[in-house]
Amino acid sequence: MEERLNAMEEYLKNEKQIFIKYEDKIDSTSFCKLQDMMNTYQKTKVKECFERSDIHGITFLVEYPCVICKNTKTERLSKTQLFELLERKHIQLCDECLNKQREEEKEKARKLEEINRELAKENEDEFFNEWLNPDYSLTKEAIKNPYNARNDIYNSMWFIDQAKIKDYVNNQMTYKQYLSTPYWQLVSMLAKRKAKYKCQLCGSNENLNTHHRSYKHKGFEIRHMEDLIVLCQDCHSKFHEVV
Numbered sequence: 401m402e403e404r405l406n407a408m409e410e411y412l413k414n415e416k417q418i419f420i421k422y423e424d425k426i427d428s429t430s431f432c433k434l435q436d437m438m439n440t441y442q443k444t445k446v447k448e449c450f451e452r453s454d455i456h457g458i459t460f461l462v463e464y465p466c467v468i469c470k471n472t473k474t475e476r477l478s479k480t481q482l483f484e485l486l487e488r489k490h491i492q493l494c495d496e497c498l499n500k501q502r503e504e505e506k507e508k509a510r511k512l513e514e515i516n517r518e519l520a521k522e523n524e525d526e527f528f529n530e531w532l533n534p535d536y537s538l539t540k541e542a543i544k545n546p547y548n549a550r551n552d553i554y555n556s557m558w559f560i561d562q563a564k565i566k567d568y569v570n571n572q573m574t575y576k577q578y579l580s581t582p583y584w585q586l587v588s589m590l591a592k593r594k595a596k597y598k599c600q601l602c603g604s605n606e607n608l609n610t611h612h613r614s615y616k617h618k619g620f621e622i623r624h625m626e627d628l629i630v631l632c633q634d635c636h637s638k639f640h641e642v643v
């Protein structure tokens with residue numbers, strides 16, 4: 401086998417010839433040498449040195465070293481599978497290391513899920529106990545940096561059960577209480593900033609109110625600012641009279 405590989409390497413510098421046949425066993429040393437050739441010469445040229453077959457299921461018997469424990473693994477591989485290993489598109493692992501890696505990945509996924517649950521609980525507690533608490537006021541930091549506060553809420557919402565938010569704002573507090581929450585105070589401030597502190601109907605800058613065009617996304621207005629309109633007191637009253 402070693403002689404043929406040496407001849408194959410000579411060929412790669414010259415002309416086409418078949419050196420590796422399907423009945424051949426590619427041992428671990430030969431496999432490593434083939435990998436070196438793949439790095440040194442054109443991959444297509446290396447492939448031309450292997451026997452071709454139109455028969456489905458024809459395989460090579462391949463022995464290759466595990467990249468972790470260095471123990472060898474022997475299995476039958478199609479030409480495509482063999483070259484995927486040679487090109488390092490797949491990691492060379494023995495069964496023991498493969499199973500160990502899978503277990504480690506499962507453990508990482510379990511820990512990540514646990515972290516996400518803890519994070520969700522923290523976000524949920526903060527959102528309901530602070531942002532949706534009508535007895536709290538908007539903090540000085542949120543007033544100073546409303547867009548940072550908006551981003552914090554926006555990101556926190558992804559970790560909270562949306563049905564809980566919907567139930568809380570619609571069934572566990574009055575609308576008057578909802579309008580007193582720091583969450584709504586922030587949403588209202590953002591809407592007024594967007595409207596440049598002017599009534600969006602008459603242009604007045606006095607006695608401005610943030611009004612719902614729709615209550616479809618109540619509790620989620622921070623994601624649906626298009627549901628809101630900024631009106632002065634007079635236009636707000638007229639708006640309700642029309643509605």
